[in-house]
Amino acid sequence: xxxxxxxxxxxxxxxxxxxxxxxxxxxxxxxxxxxxxxxxxxxxxxxxxxxxxxxxxxxxxxxxxxxxxxxxxxxxxxxxxxxxxxxxxxxxxxxxxxxxxxxxxxxxxxxxxxxxxxxxxxxxxxxxxxxxxxxxxxxxxxxxxxxxxxxxxxxxxxxxxxxxxxxxxxxxxxxxxxxxxxxxxxxxxxxxxxxxxxxxxxxxxxxxxxxxxxxxxxxxxxxxxxxxxxxxxxxxxxxxxxxxxxxxxxxxxxxxxxxxxxxxxxxxxxxxxxxxxxxxxxxxxxxxxxxxxxxxxxxxxxxxxxxxxxxxxxxxxxxxxxxxxxxxxxxxxxxxxxxxxxxxxxxxxxxxxxxxxxxxxxxxxxxxxxxxxxxxxx
Amino acid sequence: xxxxxxxxxxxxxxxxxxxxxxxxxxxxxxxxxxxxxxxxxxxxxxxxxxxxxxxxxxxxxxxxxxxxxxxxxxxxxxxxxxxxxxxxxxxxxxxxxxxxxxxxxxxxxxxxxxxxxxxxxxxxxxxxxxxxxxxxxxxxxxxxxxxxxxxxxxxxxxxxxxxxxxxxxxxxxxxxxxxxxxxxxxxxxxxxxxxxxxxxxxxxxxxxxxxxxxxxxxxxxxxxxxxxxxxxxxxxxxxxxxxxxxxxxxxxxxxxxxxxxxxxxxxxxxxxxxxxxxxxxxxxxxxxxxxxxxxxxxxxxxxxxxxxxxxxxxxxxxxxxxxxxxxxxxxxxxxxxxxxxxxxxxxxxxxxxxxxxxxxxxxxxxxxxxxxxxxxxx
Numbered sequence: 001x002x003x004x005x006x007x008x009x010x011x012x013x014x015x016x017x018x019x020x021x022x023x024x025x026x027x028x029x030x031x032x033x034x035x036x037x038x039x040x041x042x043x044x045x046x047x048x049x050x051x052x053x054x055x056x057x058x059x060x061x062x063x064x065x066x067x068x069x070x071x072x073x074x075x076x077x078x079x080x081x082x083x084x085x086x087x088x089x090x091x092x093x094x095x096x097x098x099x100x101x102x103x104x105x106x107x108x109x110x111x112x113x114x115x116x117x118x119x120x121x122x123x124x125x126x127x128x129x130x131x132x133x134x135x136x137x138x139x140x141x142x143x144x145x146x147x148x149x150x151x152x153x154x155x156x157x158x159x160x161x162x163x164x165x166x167x168x169x170x171x172x173x174x175x176x177x178x179x180x181x182x183x184x185x186x187x188x189x190x191x192x193x194x195x196x197x198x199x200x201x202x203x204x205x206x207x208x209x210x211x212x213x214x215x216x217x218x219x220x221x222x223x224x225x226x227x228x229x230x231x232x233x234x235x236x237x238x239x240x241x242x243x244x245x246x247x248x249x250x251x252x253x254x255x256x257x258x259x260x261x262x263x264x265x266x267x268x269x270x271x272x273x274x275x276x277x278x279x280x281x282x283x284x285x286x287x288x289x290x291x292x293x294x295x296x297x298x299x300x301x302x303x304x305x306x307x308x309x310x311x312x313x314x315x316x317x318x319x320x321x322x323x324x325x326x327x328x329x330x331x332x333x334x335x336x337x338x339x340x341x342x343x344x345x346x347x348x349x350x351x352x353x354x355x356x357x358x359x360x361x362x363x364x365x366x367x368x369x370x371x372x373x374x375x376x377x378x
Numbered sequence: 379x380x381x382x383x384x385x386x387x388x389x390x391x392x393x394x395x396x397x398x399x400x401x402x403x404x405x406x407x408x409x410x411x412x413x414x415x416x417x418x419x420x421x422x423x424x425x426x427x428x429x430x431x432x433x434x435x436x437x438x439x440x441x442x443x444x445x446x447x448x449x450x451x452x453x454x455x456x457x458x459x460x461x462x463x464x465x466x467x468x469x470x471x472x473x474x475x476x477x478x479x480x481x482x483x484x485x486x487x488x489x490x491x492x493x494x495x496x497x498x499x500x501x502x503x504x505x506x507x508x509x510x511x512x513x514x515x516x517x518x519x520x521x522x523x524x525x526x527x528x529x530x531x532x533x534x535x536x537x538x539x540x541x542x543x544x545x546x547x548x549x550x551x552x553x554x555x556x557x558x559x560x561x562x563x564x565x566x567x568x569x570x571x572x573x574x575x576x577x578x579x580x581x582x583x584x585x586x587x588x589x590x591x592x593x594x595x596x597x598x599x600x601x602x603x604x605x606x607x608x609x610x611x612x613x614x615x616x617x618x619x620x621x622x623x624x625x626x627x628x629x630x631x632x633x634x635x636x637x638x639x640x641x642x643x644x645x646x647x648x649x650x651x652x653x654x655x656x657x658x659x660x661x662x663x664x665x666x667x668x669x670x671x672x673x674x675x676x677x678x679x680x681x682x683x684x685x686x687x688x689x690x691x692x693x694x695x696x697x698x699x700x701x702x703x704x705x706x707x708x709x710x711x712x713x714x715x716x717x718x719x720x721x722x723x724x725x726x727x728x729x730x731x732x733x734x735x736x737x738x739x740x741x742x743x744x745x746x747x748x749x750x751x752x753x754x755x756x
Contacts, residue, residue, distance in 0.1 A: 197618030240575030
């Protein structure tokens with residue numbers, strides 16, 4: 001059975017990239033590899049929409065998140081974290097591991113943060129917030145925060161804006177420089193169409209000013225080491241060579257298509273999925289004003305076994321969608337439309353979703369999702 | 379031009395593994411991947427020769443080194459590090475980054491540590507050493523420390539033995555349990571015949587006792603998180619899926635051949651290289667009693683340009699050997715015989731080495747290295 005991944009990381013890998021991964025390996029301390037590293041770094045800047053430094057780590061996205069905390073802050077610093085799901089909570093957990101005082105703005109699952117909630121804290125007389133930690137696309141709930149508005153709030157303050165774009169980069173708009181995002185972290189296995197194993201981090205001048213005062217311990221994720229090596233087109237430690245070579249290719253594909261076109265394409269797919277599933281009475285988990293175009297979180301209808309739904313789609317039909325995580329397990333399921341996903345994959349997914357929902361006893365007009373999606377995707 | 383890597387990481391990747399890297403990716407939170415993770419972890423234990431826990435990180439070997447320091451120790455703890463080259467020095471650097479008091483035993487390049495030097499420190503009245511940090515194979519100089527003797531010294535003390543086996547595991551003997559190695563770290567791109575991007579760490583019960591008291595910050599490399607996930611055949615963060623699938627295959631290859639047979643094979647290749655190069659008057663950098671069977675460091679003869687030697691071998695003949703690092707640059711070159719290296723590669727390398735040495739004006743009896751090596755490898 002052929003498998004179709006519509007999971008929010010890993011996402012499918014283009015055949016051209018798979019071929020590159022099968023090529024004999026080369027050594028990294030050579031002109032051959034330095035050329036590749038240089039091109040990949042340049043195209044990362046295009047994808048991040050930044051002129052600042054962007055570094056590559058061999059780690060999952062969480063490694064780059066830890067790099068942000070360990071490099072920007074010192075024990076007893078105070079920060080704001082925005083929690084609207086599992087990945088927002090991760091910022092809080094990392095900060096706590098580093099003994100950072102964390103003021104949590106908790107937002108109900110399915111909602112996004114009101115920038116005013118941050119503004120009131122930042123503008124308070126005794127405000128001493130070194131950083132605000134946000135999430136571009138909260139994959140666990142299918143929501144997106146208004147990063148642009150938060151950047152606007154912080155840009156003329158001393159507070160640094162840190163954004164987890166692991167599951168949004170290259171899929172939905174994120175203008176690192178224009179939106180005053182000081183640190184953006186991302187990973188390889190979502191919008192960038194690669195296997196997991198690489199993470200990325202961009203660092204603005206304002207962020208460097210904080211970094212030089214940081215007293216938290218770090219070594220592998222030390223941004224100053226990364227910068228020093230990068231200035232010589234090198235990495236401080238052996239990079240994941242084959243993944244970096246593949247990265248150069250995937251970024252080239254992104255650049256060739258153009259970010260604007262990609263964002264439009266994903267927006268259309270998101271709209272198709274959202275309208276299709278609601279047309280048969282399913283409900284979206286995220287509220288209207290903050291639904292992500294990278295992933296759609298759908299409530300499992302009453303009296304339907306959500307875990308069985310996902311398992312049957314995967315094991316009987318080869319369509320891999322994601323369950324809910326933690327307390328949302330069994331309550332939602334999630335269809336990702338990020339990375340190397342095409343319109344046909346969406347149609348195939350909806351068609352299988354209908355089959356399995358029907359087999360589980362859900363009542364709806366058969367064929368409706370396909371009709372609705374096709375009208376949008378044509 | 380076909381390239382032959384005889385570099386100490388990355389090493390060549392078997393065709394069977396390259397094919398696996400080109401397969402469509404699967405999702406990691408599934409029974410399919412859990413089975414792979416379980417098998418890989420079991421075979422890692424075989425390769426480490428341990429019954430203790432072994433965990434997989436997505437990072438280079440240095441990440442696992444940092445994991446050892448951050449998990450075992452707290453600020454102001456005191457440890458011993460053995461420095462006989464670049465990788466021993468790395469232990470000291472990481473410890474210093476974590477504010478650990480570090481008593482350095484410095485050994486001249488090309489030599490190994492005398493276990494008595496450790497013994498006198500450990501047995502001193504006021505000794506408070508939490509750990510001793512060692513290197514199985516000091517790749518930068520081609521030497522190996524007597525880990526077995528150091529383990530013997532420490533096994534009935536409260537001091538934990540930590541060994542960097544990044545460039546020795548699966549190539550030269552290391553009996554984690556029998557030698558009382560509490561923590562062993564390794565990487566994917568050397569003896570294990572994979573691209574870089576994975577690191578490994580084994581943890582003994584004695585080490586866990588230290589870990590529970592550690593106050594250093596950690597998150598991505600938190601061993602307690604790794605243990606909790608591992609108990610459910612899972613990983614705390616998205617693993618480098620394709621590399622883990624490839625790991626399962628490479629470990630299967632190692633297990634099928636058997637560690638003993640592999641060690642013998644590499645020993646023979648090491649002997650062939652060492653005897654061949656000395657037969658034409660070249661000198662080995664490492665002293666006789668501590669030469670590594672994983673890599674041979676050779677002094678660049680007087681009046682020969684070492685950088686040009688390595689560059690010509692690579693660019694004119696496709697034979698990639700390594701230069702010296704840091705202060706040894708231009709003074710030594712290094713031929714690795716680890717990972718997916720066969721006798722033919724050794725002969726090919728020696729043949730090109732002769733050609734290039736000759737072209738650079740070095741005087742010797744042509745064909746001698748091949749004759750000597752063939753007699754040993756036959």
